[in-house]
Amino acid sequence: MSYSTILVTEEYGVCTITLNRPERRNALTPEMQQELIAAMREAAAGDCRVVVFAGAGESFCAGLDLSALQGMNDRSAAEHEEDSERIALLFRTLYDLPKPTIAAVHGAAVAGGTGLATMCDFTLAVPGAKFGYTEVRIGFVPAVVSAFLVLQIGEKAARDLLLTGRLFTSEEAERLGLVNEVVPLDKLAARTVELVSVLKTNSPEALTATKRLLRAQSKAWLDSAIAEALAASSEARTTHDFREGVAAFLEKRKPVWGTT
Secondary structure (H helix, E strand, O other): OOOOOEEEEEEOOEEEEEEOOHHHOOOEOHHHHHHHHHHHHHHHHOOOOEEEEEEOOOOOEOOEOHHHHOOHHHOOHHHHHHHHHHHHHHHHHHHHOOOOEEEEEOOEEEOHHHHHHHOOOEEEEOOOOEEEOOHHHHOOOOHHHHHHHHHHHOHHHHHHHHHHOOEEEHHHHHHHOOOOEEOOHHHHHHHHHHHHHHHHOOOHHHHHHHHHHHHHHHHHHHHHHHHHHHHHHHHHOOOHHHHHHHHHHHHOOOOOOOOO
């Protein structure tokens, strides 16, 4: 396939998917989300042994693109539902990918970018790289990503990150278990290659079976959690704070939240 927002290359059994909108810090658009889903499906069905995710330019992924927010308050309930389901499919496709995945993170990996980076089997990040589930800052509910985050680090730690919406560094992400290793920028590529080499020495069938086993152990809970998340997202998008958060963000002002 040909792509306009990502680059996909395959060499020596490694499929590298590079988010390729550096002028926008690789911010996510609906088109990029669809292309990432297609690329992952292609990798899953192909001959590659390992899938590596990277970002072009100065950031890994800055979250949702500003263009995706334009007109959001005028969308229908069906259009909001389509947005939420596409995001859920993106993250579920990554989580379910049968081949080992590695994220090589530099710069910012915020909101949806944090989800992409930390849901890989291995996350390598440079010192000081920024992460954050910042959705509540603009009236969004970090719905789908919350299910995967609770699965990864537990509810107490997830509450901290999701409710504060704060940014945190790769060093803290490593302590939480969201990042496997903090690697100097000049060694990130080499460490990624080294990890790929380790994975390629293992049995492809055993790796696939192991990932399938891990998915099966959490499937019932995750299916239910994602269904709850989609319902929460749909409800949140009808609220005053959602509309106000989007408007304030686009107008570059402080939001005026409603009262509960």
